[in-house]
Amino acid sequence: xxxxxxxxxxxxxxxxxxxxxxxxxxxxxxxxxxxxxxxxxxxxxxxxxxxxxxxxxxxxxxxxxxxxxxxxxxxxxxxxxxxxxxxxxxxxxxxxxxxxxxxxxxxxxxxxxxxxxxxxxxxxxxxxxxxxxxxxxxxxxxxxxxxxxxxxxxxxxxxxxxxxxxx
Numbered sequence: 001x002x003x004x005x006x007x008x009x010x011x012x013x014x015x016x017x018x019x020x021x022x023x024x025x026x027x028x029x030x031x032x033x034x035x036x037x038x039x040x041x042x043x044x045x046x047x048x049x050x051x052x053x054x055x056x057x058x059x060x061x062x063x064x065x066x067x068x069x070x071x072x073x074x075x076x077x078x079x080x081x082x083x084x085x086x087x088x089x090x091x092x093x094x095x096x097x098x099x100x101x102x103x104x105x106x107x108x109x110x111x112x113x114x115x116x117x118x119x120x121x122x123x124x125x126x127x128x129x130x131x132x133x134x135x136x137x138x139x140x141x142x143x144x145x146x147x148x149x150x151x152x153x154x155x156x157x158x159x160x161x162x163x164x165x166x167x
Contacts, residue, residue, distance in 0.1 A: 106133035
């Protein structure tokens with residue numbers, strides 16, 4: 001049974017609470033599939049359960065193993081997140097060389113010119129636009145039209161592909 005099969009576990013517990021040998025089997029094998037207190041609380045008082053001590057020890061060992069695995073995974077995720085953030089930060093601090101003949105990706109004219117009043121926007125992706133040509137904003141921040149259009153079309157293609165699978 002899977003972890004999310006609560007109804008099946010509930011049925012199995014209901015059928016087992018009056019059979020001590022079944023309770024022993026559940027205690028030894030329930031692991032982390034369900035909250036073990038659900039089983040323990042349902043055991044009738046004064047029920048003699050064979051091998052109860054070893055069954056509870058196994059249950060606690062499985063629980064502790066699960067806790068250790070989760071803590072280990074959390075440490076790995078934190079370390080990976082930190083490493084990726086540092087990598088992103090290093091990349092964002094790098095300088096970008098702008099050629100004299102750089103062309104605005106919107107209008108196709110020279111982006112860097114002799115006009116001192118001409119402002120341009122250079123994105124981390126390397127695309128360059130005149131400020132007045134860069135009209136696409138998301139959350140009040142300029143967004144590269146080419147890169148945004150690419151991600152938008154990928155989302156549409158993915159949705160279309162999923163829709164075709166359903167048909």
